[in-house]
Amino acid sequence: MSALNLKLKKKSVLFHLLIWFLPFALLVIASAVYLYKSEEQREFIAQSLSENAKISLAKGAVEQTLEGIYSDTYLVAQNLSLQELIANKSSGLTWRFLHDLRLISQSRKHYDEISWIDETGMERARVHFNGHHTNLIPEEKLTNKSTADYFTRTLGLNAGEIYVSPHDLDAESAELARKHILRIATPVVDINGYKHGVIVFNYPSEILVQKFISSAPTGDEHAMLVNRDGYYLEKSPGVETLSNPPYPDTQSIANSKPVAWQHIGGHTQGQFMTADGLWTFASIYPASITPSKRVAYSADFNATQNLDWKVVRHIPRAQLLSRTKVLGERLIPVSTLLLGLIFFSSLKHARTHVRAQLAETDLRIAATAFESEESMIITDSRGIILKVNQVFTATTGYTSEEAVGKTPSLLKTDRHSAEFYHEMWRQIKQTGKWQGEIWDKRKNGEIYPKLLNIYAVKSKNGVVTHYVGSYTDLTERKMAEEKIISLAFYDTLTGLPNRRLLLDRLNYALASGLRTGKNGALLFIDLDKFKTLNDTLGHDIGDLLLKQVAHRLKACVREIDTVARIGGDEFVVMLEDLNIESVEAAAQTEVIGEKILAALRMPYQLLTNEFHSSVSIGISLFSNNGQSQDEPLKQADIAMYQAKKSGRNKLRFFDQRMQDTISSRANLEAELRKALANEQLQLHYQIQVDSAHQTIGAEVLLRWIHPVNGIISPAQFVPVAEETGLILPIGLWVLETACAQLKKWQDNPATAQLILAINVSARQFHQNGFATEVRSVIERHDINPALLKLELTEGMLLNNLDDTIATMRSLQEFGVQFSLDDFGTGYSSLQYLKRLPLAQLKIDQSFVRDLATGYNDQAIVRTIIAMAHSLNLNVIAEGVETEIQRQILLKNQCSHFQGYLFGKPMPIEQFESLLSSDSTAAACI
Numbered sequence: 024m025s026a027l028n029l030k031l032k033k034k035s036v037l038f039h040l041l042i043w044f045l046p047f048a049l050l051v052i053a054s055a056v057y058l059y060k061s062e063e064q065r066e067f068i069a070q071s072l073s074e075n076a077k078i079s080l081a082k083g084a085v086e087q088t089l090e091g092i093y094s095d096t097y098l099v100a101q102n103l104s105l106q107e108l109i110a111n112k113s114s115g116l117t118w119r120f121l122h123d124l125r126l127i128s129q130s131r132k133h134y135d136e137i138s139w140i141d142e143t144g145m146e147r148a149r150v151h152f153n154g155h156h157t158n159l160i161p162e163e164k165l166t167n168k169s170t171a172d173y174f175t176r177t178l179g180l181n182a183g184e185i186y187v188s189p190h191d192l193d194a195e196s197a198e199l200a201r202k203h204i205l206r207i208a209t210p211v212v213d214i215n216g217y218k219h220g221v222i223v224f225n226y227p228s229e230i231l232v233q234k235f236i237s238s239a240p241t242g243d244e245h246a247m248l249v250n251r252d253g254y255y256l257e258k259s260p261g262v263e264t265l266s267n268p269p270y271p272d273t274q275s276i277a278n279s280k281p282v283a284w285q286h287i288g289g290h291t292q293g294q295f296m297t298a299d300g301l302w303t304f305a306s307i308y309p310a311s312i313t314p315s316k317r318v319a320y321s322a323d324f325n326a327t328q329n330l331d332w333k334v335v336r337h338i339p340r341a342q343l344l345s346r347t348k349v350l351g352e353r354l355i356p357v358s359t360l361l362l363g364l365i366f367f368s369s370l371k372h373a374r375t376h377v378r379a380q381l382a383e384t385d386l387r388i389a390a391t392a393f394e395s396e397e398s399m400i401i402t403d404s405r406g407i408i409l410k411v412n413q414v415f416t417a418t419t420g421y422t423s424e425e426a427v428g429k430t431p432s433l434l435k436t437d438r439h440s441a442e443f444y445h446e447m448w449r450q451i452k453q454t455g456k457w458q459g460e461i462w463d464k465r466k467n468g469e470i471y472p473k474l475l476n477i478y479a480v481k482s483k484n485g486v487v488t489h490y491v492g493s494y495t496d497l498t499e500r501k502m503a504e505e506k507i508i509s510l511a512f513y514d515t516l517t518g519l520p521n522r523r524l525l526l527d528r529l530n531y532a533l534a535s536g537l538r539t540g541k542n543g544a545l546l547f548i549d550l551d552k553f554k555t556l557n558d559t560l561g562h563d564i565g566d567l568l569l570k571q572v573a574h575r576l577k578a579c580v581r582e583i584d585t586v587a588r589i590g591g592d593e594f595v596v597m598l599e600d601l602n603i604e605s606v607e608a609a610a611q612t613e614v615i616g617e618k619i620l621a622a623l624r625m626p627y628q629l630l631t632n633e634f635h636s637s638v639s640i641g642i643s644l645f646s647n648n649g650q651s652q653d654e655p656l657k658q659a660d661i662a663m664y665q666a667k668k669s670g671r672n673k674l675r676f677f678d679q680r681m682q683d684t685i686s687s688r689a690n691l692e693a694e695l696r697k698a699l700a701n702e703q704l705q706l707h708y709q710i711q712v713d714s715a716h717q718t719i720g721a722e723v724l725l726r727w728i729h730p731v732n733g734i735i736s737p738a739q740f741v742p743v744a745e746e747t748g749l750i751l752p753i754g755l756w757v758l759e760t761a762c763a764q765l766k767k768w769q770d771n772p773a774t775a776q777l778i779l780a781i782n783v784s785a786r787q788f789h790q791n792g793f794a795t796e797v798r799s800v801i802e803r804h805d806i807n808p809a810l811l812k813l814e815l816t817e818g819m820l821l822n823n824l825d826d827t828i829a830t831m832r833s834l835q836e837f838g839v840q841f842s843l844d845d846f847g848t849g850y851s852s853l854q855y856l857k858r859l860p861l862a863q864l865k866i867d868q869s870f871v872r873d874l875a876t877g878y879n880d881q882a883i884v885r886t887i888i889a890m891a892h893s894l895n896l897n898v899i900a901e902g903v904e905t906e907i908q909r910q911i912l913l914k915n916q917c918s919h920f921q922g923y924l925f926g927k928p929m930p931i932e933q934f935e936s937l938l939s940s941d942s943t944a945a946a947c948i
């Protein structure tokens with residue numbers, strides 16, 4: 024698996040892990056929190072209730088104790104011995120009463136002292152319990168208590184009312200000072216309602232506190248008993264209780280827990296929470312507790328003054344929910360364990376899921392890939408087809424049902440040998456794959472090529488389990504390839520080889536000729552009237568003709584020969600394997616050539632038209648003489664032109680002389696290119712005179728002074744210069760040189776009026792900007808434009824007559840003159856002559872030559888001269904060689920003359936000599 028896939032897989036696993044783990048994790052956490060919170064609440068309620076119950080118990084314990092004391096107090100106050108004593112006042116009765124007091128003291132064991140103080144404040148009887156025994160206090164030790172606060176207050180009470188001293192009451196006597204005593208007292212009333220003092224019980228506060236303590240569970244450290252000011256009467260642990268006032272602040276809940284005390288001090292009972300924890304409290308009103316439910320009060324401590332003690336319980340926050348905390352402590356590992364389990368099972372699940380997803384994706388990819396553009400086939404290890412795709416069915420014609428269960432041999436053809444298949448399987452076994460082109464058979468029997476790939480699928484331990492074959496049908500590709508080859512090498516219309524293939528085969532034939540020494544031949548065939556046919560009957564008919572020609576040509580030659588079409592109506596037949604002897608080979612070729620001529624001469628049926636055609640055939644022989652491949656074809660082409668020239672429907676063998684002419688022309692061209700640069704060109708001047716033999720000027724004629732061949736005539740090289748375009752620089756040079764000469768003559772009166780006529784070629788005249796060029800040359804040389812005469816020929820004027828006239832007109836307006844050269848040889852039509860801005864007509868020398876004898880020529884010359892006069896043009900005759908010719912011309916009103924009679928074309932030096940020898944001009948030069 025690639026690093027990218029691995030990363031994606033990890034991401035996917037993480038995603039699914041989160042999806043599955045998070046909800047469960049949240050559920051577990053929420054459940055744990057809920058459980059914890061419910062337990063916390065439940066425990067809080069339980070603890071609250073428990074605290075309330077404990078407070079009740081504590082309160083009950085204290086109240087019960089007080090009730091017991093109250094009850095004993097009443098009992099003593101109503102004691103019979105006492106009542107009798109009061110009534111009889113007998114001293115013996117005092118002993119009985121003391122005896123009863125001792126009995127009560129001894130039985131209860133917790134009263135420190137019980138005493139009777141009579142209405143005067145004198146103690147009359149007192150017993151003291153020392154912790155083991157009750158002692159009677161001797162009479163002499165009895166004291167007067169008339170000033171004691173408890174005595175006066177109690178004596179003020181009604182029968183049945185109780186006096187309760189403050190719990191922290193300071194002791195009156197020195198010996199009792201250390202003991203905290205709770206005094207409970209009640210008045211003694213006889214049956215007549217008279218008061219006889221008070222009964223006082225000294226109850227050690229310590230015992231009351233002890234009762235309070237014992238009401239709470241052992242080890243309970245949360246209970247405390249405080250007085251109305253908040254000072255501890257009892258608090259466990261660490262507080263020294265019941266010390267004497269003034270109490271230290273440390274012994275006050277009001278100081279140590281002011282917030283709690285604010286609540287406790289202001290309320291009778293209740294339960295509340297502070298930052299310290301849970302507080303529960305209740306008030307005890309000692310004065311309001313009576314066994315007979317009678318209201319008792321004392322002046323100091325009545326209920327309305329809120330004399331109370333408070334029983335208080337406090338559970339610090341830390342201990343408050345101890346059980347819940349334990350639960351919490353247990354919940355954390357349990358939840359963590361549960362989360363861990365959920366995490367790992369989610370992880371496992373996510374992995375399994377992602378793996379399954381990836382596997383499914385792989386399967387989908389595989390399924391999509393299987394249904395690809397390629398034909399696919401899967402076999403087991405024995406080659407039995409298990410599965411094929413739709414492309415397989417489309418290309419082979421076999422449906423899946425037809426193919427599955429069979430072997431791929433149902434596609435086999437006999438195009439490949441047993442060795443081929445053997446080698447294929449050997450390679451698959453060795454490398455696990457094979458690729459190659461193979462021919463197979465479709466269900467309809469059609470054999471087709473395909474590109475086959477076979478892969479062996481192996482198990483983990485390397486055993487081949489399946490083979491997968493995929494292939495592309497190459498039918499169309501092969502067809503396309505063939506088409507490309509055919510387009511590249513064959514003519515699409517006739518299906519014949521094209522020039523490229525012909526040259527290729529020629530090359531091969533030349534090479535094989537070199538080996539065998541045998542001759543071959545090329546027959547270059549051109550249809551004689553093909554262009555006319557195409558133009559008249561259209562290209563479709565033309566195509567039909569070409570196809571029929573191709574067909575007939577093939578019928579004329581052997582299988583090994585080549586018939587090619589190399590151009591529109593040009594065919595070439597290549598014959599190979601001809602005789603070693605050239606003469607014999609030529610004879611063989613001629614036979615076939617004649618056969619072709621005859622075959623192609625036969626009429627053609629082109630749809631409804633019967634068409635008669637002929638061909639011209641040029642033949643060249645080739646052999647082992649080291650020719651290049653182009654040469655035989657060129658030669659055959661030349662020969663074909665020769666055949667055409669000699670009257671069509673002919674065959675001609677290539678002639679070396681003709682080749683030589685062409686070669687020399689090519690040489691001429693090459694040399695002419697160098698002539699201008701090498702200053703091999705010269706101008707010769709041929710004099711022109713008027714009827715009085717006066718020199719009017721000259722015609723400048725080009726000469727090429729060839730270093731080897733001497734002077735070459737313009738008739739030879741001007742046409743070549745025209746064809747190649749060299750005439751443009753050459754023509755310009757002529758113009759420049761002539762203008763320069765005119766300029767030279769300008770200062771000499773004898774030559775200042777001489778006119779130079781220069782020949783302008785068609786190509787030169789029709790080039791863009793010709794008029795401008797002429798003007799600029801004239802201006803540059805600063806000559807009179809009227810001294811320049813441009814000779815044009817009829818033929819070059821006919822093309823684009825309007826443009827021609829425009830060019831001529833612009834130059835004529837500038838002052839340049841035009842002469843129409845070779846007049847009479849062309850159309851000589853008045854129609855266009857009228858339109859041309861000409862100054863002169865030049866009668867062609869062919870009419871002048873036989874003027875003396877030829878009456879026709881005389882008539883023509885007469886007509887030309889008359890025509891010129893009618894057009895107001897002057898006439899010059901060229902080629903005047905004899906006086907007779909001059910006389911005839913003169914008689915016919917010809918005004919100007921040029922010819923050998925007056926002077927041949929000559930170099931400027933000679934021309935100027937001629938001028939100086941001339942009687943008229945001589946003086947001037």
Ligand SMILES: Nc1nc2c(ncn2[C@@H]2O[C@@H]3COP(=O)(O)O[C@H]4[C@@H](O)[C@H](n5cnc6c(=O)[nH]c(N)nc65)O[C@@H]4COP(=O)(O)O[C@H]3[C@H]2O)c(=O)[nH]1
Pocket residue numbers: 709723724725736737738741757781782783784844845868901902903904921922923924928
């Ligand atoms: N038999 C005979 N011939 C005579 C006589 N008088 C003149 N000729 C020849 O006749 C030709 C007259 O020139 P063209 O008709 O313009 O014919 C010219 C002209 O068409 C062309 N050519 C000559 N020079 C130039 C040139 O500078 N530019 C162009 N474009 N063509 C030129 O070459 C042609 C031949 O020129 P050339 O060989 O010089 O031949 C000249 C001249 O030498 C005579 O009495 N008897």
